[in-house]
Every structure is written in C-alpha cells, then in structure tokens.
Amino acid sequence: MDATPLQLTPELVEDPVRGYADLRSRAGLGHAVLPGLDTPVRLITRYEDARAALIEPRLIRDRSAVPGGSDMPDPQAELLAQGIEGFPEEYLQYLSGHLALFDGDEHTRRRNPLTRAFTARRVSALRPFVERAARELIAGLAEREQADLLGEFAYPLSTAVICELVGVDAADQDRVCEWIRDFAYGDGSRITEGLAGIVEYTRDLVARRRAEPTDDLVSALLADGGMSDDEIVTVFFLLINTGITPPALFLAHGLLALLDHPEQLRRLHDEPELLARAVPELLRYVTLVRIGATLYATEDFEFAGSPLRKGEAVTVALFGANHDPTAFEGPERLDVSREFGRGDGHLAFGHGPHYCIGAALGRLVTGVVLDELLVRRQAPALAVDRADVRFGHWPGDGFHLLSLPVRL
Structure with missing residues (x-):
C-alpha cells in the first residue's frame, strides 16, 4: 500500500477534475479513504481504467466468493454496517438483495426476470403519466412564492413514477408514497414504520396480482416465474x-x-432540439452515483499498472472518471450541445453486466422534466443566494443537495 492514502473529503469529491487530479497523476492505482469512512480502497479515477474494471471478471462484487476467503480491509463492510444499523432483523433480507452485490450466475438469475419485465414498451408507456405528474406538480408549486424543487418536486415525481411502474393501485399510491418517503428520504424518525408498511403492502400486492394480473411490473415478474415472492418484494x-x-x-x-x-x-430553452444531447451531458456532468460498488480481486494480478492482491478492495470513482480530461474535452464545462460517441459516452449508469436497468426510464424522466420545467416555461430562479444552497454528506459518496429553493 502506498504510504499516504488520499483522504477524500466532500470538498474534494465536489471538484471532480481537480479533486481527483493527484490520483489520476499516479502511475498505477492510488489508495484513498472515501468520505466518512476509515478503510482505504484502491480508487480508479481514469475513464478507460473504470470501463475496464467494470467488465473485468477477476473483480467481483460478492466478497464471500473470493476463493479461500479474504482478510483484506473491506470498506464495503464498514459502509453496509452504517446503512443497516437499527433495522429489524426480519426485514434485512429485503435490503441485502441489491443486484449490485451479486456476480455471475446468481446475478444473472436475479437480473434476467427484471430485465425481461423492464421492456422498452413498458418504459415508453410511462411517458404520458410522467408528463401529467410533472405538469401537476409544477402547476401546484407555481402558485407559491417559493418551492423546493428537490423535496416538493423531484422526490414526489420519482416516487410516483416507481409506484406506477410497479403497479401500486391508484387508491393506494398516497399511502405507499408516504411509507416510501418515511423509509427513503424522510427525517429518519419513521424509517422502520416505512419499511414495514412497504413490505406488508408489497406482499399483499404480489398475492393480488397472482390472482388477477394486470399490465404492471409485479404481474410481469410473476408471469416470468423466475423469482420467489420474497425476491419480488x-x-x-x-x-x-x-x-x-x-x-x-x-x-x-x-x-x-x-x-x-x-x-x-x-x-x-431557445433550442429545445438540444434536449437529446443535454440529457447525457447532465448525466455525465452530475453523475449522482459518484462512487461505484466495491469490487474484490479474486486472485493476485496486475490491473491498470498496479499489482492487486487476492481479496483487495477496488472501487470506481464514476464522477471522477466522467470528468477525466483525457476522455472529455473541457470536462469541467457543462455543454448542452456536447456530442458523445457510441453508447452512452459516460459512466453515470455504469458499464457491463451491472449497467443500470432503469437507464431508459431515467433518460425519459429527465427529458420530460427539462422540457416541462425549462423549455415550455420560463426557467425557475434560485430563491436564496447560491452560497446558501444547502448540501449534506453521505458516507462513502460525498455531497448531495438537501433542498433546492426556487421561485417558479
């Protein structure tokens, strides 16, 4: 291990070009300590190295599958311990089944039914719902002197879209959305109640859809037959x-x-035809999931100019890779007319077997929001000084907005 792992502070992560410059300049892979953690990790910051790591079969997600086990330091274990602390044990199975933590045949078994159900037709069919939900939210907020585009627009819209996709009945959506808010983005005081409400509702939804299927994701997963009821939850x-x-x-x-x-x-606003370019450019520029899942070397081998030891932890700085000056001209510059090559041209949705299943839905929702909020009307203006926009911090991933107060 190099003598001085780079301590990544939220402030460094916030500057993806200069913040990662020291690690990019090293001949191999440097060690870094992610924000809010204590365990060093090999951090990949160069774009081409990141793409290679995400399809490297000797770098896996499931640490327990490392041949012979591993006693190497594990930042993922430190992060997971923080994430599940206080959750009732009977519900942990639903939180530990994240696709990002599986590899190979088990990952394929869990992902394939979801991929088959998450069709282009089903995503495309959501457009009218997304447009209507966005317009209704905007109309309500426009009547106010000030609104929070995160808490009062982006979260309710994203929640409504997921409820519609899964097949939550219209009469139940308000109640289920309340549980989701308590679990996923409330103040934390009702997180267990939210978790329990979602589990029991989804179990009941699965039973009802088995008896009377509809055109929704739960019905499609049941028809596929590749998942148990608990796996659908x-x-x-x-x-x-x-x-x-x-x-x-x-x-x-x-x-x-x-x-x-x-x-x-x-x-x-003046050239709405640029929306098709602006969406991938914003995905690259923002890269909300800034640090990828931890990968573990299955054997001793050399990667990106560095010898890796079996069991050693490696992770990809997706935000840093998407601002690599060797991959993007002027990466610090937001350019809504930027042209990308084949594929995404960025790593905001990952790459390889774990590429984001919801990428098409994400692009659809983003395009609708930009159209409804910025093209079809005058853009909102910040309701506070830029210096007063508030950010919070997540362990392992850096900074994120707490609110976005605007005038519509």
Whole structure:
C-alpha cells in the first residue's frame, strides 16, 4: 500500500477534475479513504481504467466468493454496517438483495426476470403519466412564492413514477408514497414504520396480482416465474433505493447545474432540439452515483499498472472518471450541445453486466422534466443566494443537495 492514502473529503469529491487530479497523476492505482469512512480502497479515477474494471471478471462484487476467503480491509463492510444499523432483523433480507452485490450466475438469475419485465414498451408507456405528474406538480408549486424543487418536486415525481411502474393501485399510491418517503428520504424518525408498511403492502400486492394480473411490473415478474415472492418484494426495495433517491437528487443537481450556467439554460430553452444531447451531458456532468460498488480481486494480478492482491478492495470513482480530461474535452464545462460517441459516452449508469436497468426510464424522466420545467416555461430562479444552497454528506459518496429553493 502506498504510504499516504488520499483522504477524500466532500470538498474534494465536489471538484471532480481537480479533486481527483493527484490520483489520476499516479502511475498505477492510488489508495484513498472515501468520505466518512476509515478503510482505504484502491480508487480508479481514469475513464478507460473504470470501463475496464467494470467488465473485468477477476473483480467481483460478492466478497464471500473470493476463493479461500479474504482478510483484506473491506470498506464495503464498514459502509453496509452504517446503512443497516437499527433495522429489524426480519426485514434485512429485503435490503441485502441489491443486484449490485451479486456476480455471475446468481446475478444473472436475479437480473434476467427484471430485465425481461423492464421492456422498452413498458418504459415508453410511462411517458404520458410522467408528463401529467410533472405538469401537476409544477402547476401546484407555481402558485407559491417559493418551492423546493428537490423535496416538493423531484422526490414526489420519482416516487410516483416507481409506484406506477410497479403497479401500486391508484387508491393506494398516497399511502405507499408516504411509507416510501418515511423509509427513503424522510427525517429518519419513521424509517422502520416505512419499511414495514412497504413490505406488508408489497406482499399483499404480489398475492393480488397472482390472482388477477394486470399490465404492471409485479404481474410481469410473476408471469416470468423466475423469482420467489420474497425476491419480488426485494425488487420493490431495489427500485425504491435506486429509482427514487438517486434520480430525484440527479434532477435537482442537474437543474442547479443549469442555473449555475445561465448561458446553457438559455440555449436549451431557445433550442429545445438540444434536449437529446443535454440529457447525457447532465448525466455525465452530475453523475449522482459518484462512487461505484466495491469490487474484490479474486486472485493476485496486475490491473491498470498496479499489482492487486487476492481479496483487495477496488472501487470506481464514476464522477471522477466522467470528468477525466483525457476522455472529455473541457470536462469541467457543462455543454448542452456536447456530442458523445457510441453508447452512452459516460459512466453515470455504469458499464457491463451491472449497467443500470432503469437507464431508459431515467433518460425519459429527465427529458420530460427539462422540457416541462425549462423549455415550455420560463426557467425557475434560485430563491436564496447560491452560497446558501444547502448540501449534506453521505458516507462513502460525498455531497448531495438537501433542498433546492426556487421561485417558479
């Protein structure tokens, strides 16, 4: 291990070009300590190295599958211990089934039914619902002197979309959305009540959809037959954890980025045909999931110019990779007309076997929001001084908005 692991503070993570410059300049892979943690990890910050790591079969997600086990330091264990502290034991199975933590055949078994159910047709069919929900939220907030685009727009919109996708009945959506808010993004005081409410409701929903299928995700998963009932409940939590908080925060951070670049905001408003380019550029520029899941070496081997030991922990700085000056011209510059090559051209949705299942839905929702909020009407304005916009910090991942007060 190099003598001085880089201590990544939230402030360093907030500056993806200069904050990672020291690690990028090293010949191999440097060691870093992620914000809020104590355990060092090999951190990949260069774009091409990151893409290679995400498809490297000798780097796996499940530490227990390292041949012979591992006694190497494990930042993921430290992070997970913080994340599940205080949860009732009977519900932990639904929180530990995250697809990001599985590899190979088990990952394929869990992912394939969801991939088959998450069709382009099903995602496309959500567009009218997303447009209607966004317009209704905007209309309500526009009547107010000030509104919070994170808490009162992005979170409710993301939650409503997931409820619609899964198949929560219209009469139940308000109640289920309350449980989701308590669990996923409330003040933490009712997190257990939210967790229990979601589990019991989803169990009941699975039973009802088995008896009377509809055109929703739960019915599709039951028809596929590749998942147990408990695994379908786990899918709902996967969608809550990955389909609500990260997209909501991305929308708020993306809108703030455009407010910080008024010339780009004006251009998008005047040239709505640029929406198709602006969405991937905002995904690259913001990269809400800034640090990827921890990977473990299954054997001793050399990667990106560094010898890795069996069981050693490696992770990808997705935010840093998406701002690598060798991969992007002027990566610190937001450019809504930026052209990308084949594929995404960025790593905001990951790469390889663990590529985000909800990427198409994320692109759809982002496009709708930019259209409804910035193109079809005058853009909102910050209701506070830029220096007074409040940020919080997550262990292992750095900074995120706490609110985005605007005038509509």
